[in-house]
Amino acid sequence: MAHFQLPQGSVDSGAWGPPGTGAATVIPEEFQQIPFAPFSKSERIGRIADWNTGGANNDERSVAGTVQGRSTRNARGSAPAWGAQTSAPANTFAYFHAEDEASFSVVDNAKSGTLRRPTASGALRGGRGGAAAQGRTSPFVRGAPAPAGPSGRPSRGGRTPVMANVQRGARRQGGYRDWERTQRKAREASITVGPEWEQLSELDFSRLQKLRLEVDEPEAIASYGTLYAYDRAYDRVSVRFERPLQPRDRAHYSATTSEDPVIQEIAEDAESKSKVFITDSILALLMCAPRSVYPWDIVITKSEDGKLFFDKRPNGPFDFVTVNENANEPPVELNDPVNGPNPETNTRARINTPGALSLEATFVNENFGFQVCDEKKTHSFKNPNPFHQAAADDGQLASCGYRYRRFNLSTDEADPVEVVVRTELNAFVPGATPKSKPAQYITIRTLNEFDPRAAGAGGAPDWRLRLDQSRGAVVATEMKNNSFKLARFAVQSILAGADNMKLGYISRANTLDPYRHVILGTSWFKPKELAAQMAYSLANGWGIVRTVIDMVRDVAPGRYILVKDPNRPVLRFFKVPFDFDQQEEEEEDTTEDADAQDMADGDE
Incomplete structure (x- = not known):
């Protein structure tokens, strides 16, 4: 023993x-060689014992421990000298104050799986990986011979397989090489907050994500408009048999809630219990708000009798489609430092800004829906298009059907909350015979590729190389980079009661030409299945809507605005003057007049 x-x-x-x-x-x-270490209360307490000293075995244990994300710290927070050995025994118990007192922590904050390359000075003084202090050459120091691999030959790159794997893992971690990344400028708000605005409350996204409300199937109120049949020939489009995208001039209306004559008629009905009125685009944005990154705003009007109207501002964020909003590195503005000192001369930078890409995506989304419809086959609802006037010269109507539906968000029968929503359908799939009813009602949306090599591409693969062979990988990347946009597409289709959603893949004919596009393929998606693939909860969306409605019901009649903070995951609720939108227009006109005067003065 x-x-x-x-x-x-x-x-x-x-x-x-x-x-x-x-x-x-x-x-x-x-x-006999153990030195005498004097002790005094006025002196700092040195290290009592160092269990990591002596021999190559301890050094190997130190490397293994570091690979597993472990580290050893003494009572004062300074890192011990791994594998340190010196010829002078008097330094065995010496205390080296290598770090500042503010760095003291009893918790191990070292990142797991990260092994830093030791510097030459660290190797010489016997720090981490300091093999030079033990009389041997470190394989991690530049210029050192590579250690032998399993076959007896040197490893590739002068690193052991374990070291190479650890470094590859470190590159995949968030925050790698952050000091070399360009600091992005703060985004501007979608609307300027006036000095007379009064902030009433603030909603954090982390709280909104925890809300839940189960809602039953809606009640149909009325249907308006005319739909065209979807052309099944576009199901055979592929990368090898691409088709050019042809712009078409069609009249498509997306009026705000207060300007909808059907909603005004429903709101004036004395027998109606509905008190909340909204469109599907605004409702879908609210239901998907925690996924949004770019700023937006919603104007809310509360009448004297308690009716709520959710509106959008003209030419606001609702009229445009975003691109790669949720990517780790989204598209950058033209004046971003990453574009160099003279970005105006950089064609790729000018056409790939967030605003330019949004205009391009909106143009593509509209024209693809017009092109894939067969205008010879039509299906008309009971009522005509409520926004089209026959006497007006608006051109040919686009395929669009409006469904007005009532959703019951009540949690107490004594306090009913009914929401009237105007939803949109884009086309229908014909039945077996020409006289049969439509087999399916569908919505039509697009995803667009601009330039896989440009800043803000989000790591998306080249569609011409991967779309036909690995469409699942392309869709998965788009779900990551455009999570908010795709979730809105799915929610709008669910609200309209669409049976399917047709998704088109559009790419530029030339990466430097944002005006010519080609159709590379199409896909069918069930709206609820697409939402499930994206881990979107419809109950959470209804919970968010009910929370916002309750917040507005508790305030006095007037006009309010809900603003998404441009740089934080927060919604801010303001009380604004009733004519604040007119003040915004007057300020814009004043700015334009000042610019015109400056140009005139310059010409003189």
Whole structure:
């Protein structure tokens, strides 16, 4: 059985401490070189024991421990010298104050799986990986011979396989090489907050994501408009058999809630219990708000009788489609430092800004819906298009059907909350015979590729190389980079009661030409299945809507605005003057007049 016998000191010694070397020495030889370490309360306490000293085995254990994300720190927070050995035994218990007192922490904050490359100075002084202090060459120091691999030959890149794997893992971690990344400028708000605006409340996205409300199937109120049949020939489009996107001039109306004559008629009905009125685009944005990144705003009007109207501002964010909003590196503005000192001369930078890409995506989305419809086959609802006037010269109507539906968000029968929503359908799939009813009602949306090599591409693969062979990988990347946009598409289709959603893949004919596009393929999606693939909860969306409605019901009649903070996941609720939109227009006109005057003065 192993045991340890304490050494006995000599009683004949004239002073305290171990006797000197010689015949009278009773201390074993392995303990004779231990130096005497004086102690005083006024001095810093040094390291009592270092279990990592001595030999290559301890150094290997230090590397293994670092690979597993472990580190050892002494009581004062300074890192021990891994594998440190010196020729002077007097330095064995010496204390080295290598870090500042503010860095003291009893919690290990080291990132798991990260192994930093030691510097030359660290290797020489016996720091982490300091093999040079032990009389051997470190394989992690530049210029050192590579260690032998399993086959006896040097490893690739002068690193061991474990080290290479660890470094590859470090590159995949968030925050890698952050000091080399350009600091993005703060985004501007979608609307300027006036000095007379009063902030009433604030909603954080983390709280909104926890809300839940189950809603039953809606009640149909009325249907308006005319739909065209979907051309099934576009199901055979592929990368090899691409088709050019042909712009068509069609009249498509997307009036705001307060300007809808059907909603005004429903709101004036004395027998109606509905108190909330909204369109599907605004409602879908609210239901998907926690996924949004770019700023937006919603104007809310509360009448004297308690009716709520959710409106959009003219030419606001609702009229445009975003691109790669949720990407880790979204598209950058033209004046971003990443575009260099003269971005105006950079064609790729000018056409790939967020605003330019949004206009391009909106143009593509509209024209693809017009092109894939067969205008010879039509299906008309009971009522005509409520926004089209036959006397007006608006051109040919686009395929569009409006469904007005009532959703019951009540949680108490004594306090009913009914929401009237105007939804849109884009086309129908014909039945087996020409006289049969439509087999399906569908919505039509698009995803567009601009330039896989440009800043803000989000790591998307080249569609011409991967779309036909690996469409699932392309869709998965788009779900990551455009999570908010695709969730809105799915929710709008669910609200309209569409049976399917047709998704088109559009790409530029030339990466430097944003005006010519080609259709590379199409896909069918069930709206609810698409939402499930994106981990979107419809109950959470209804919970958000009910929370916003309750917040507006508690305030006095007037006009309010709900603003998404441009740089934080927060919604701000303001009370604004009733004519704030007119003030915005007057400020814009004043700015334009000032610019015109400046140009005139310059010409003189």
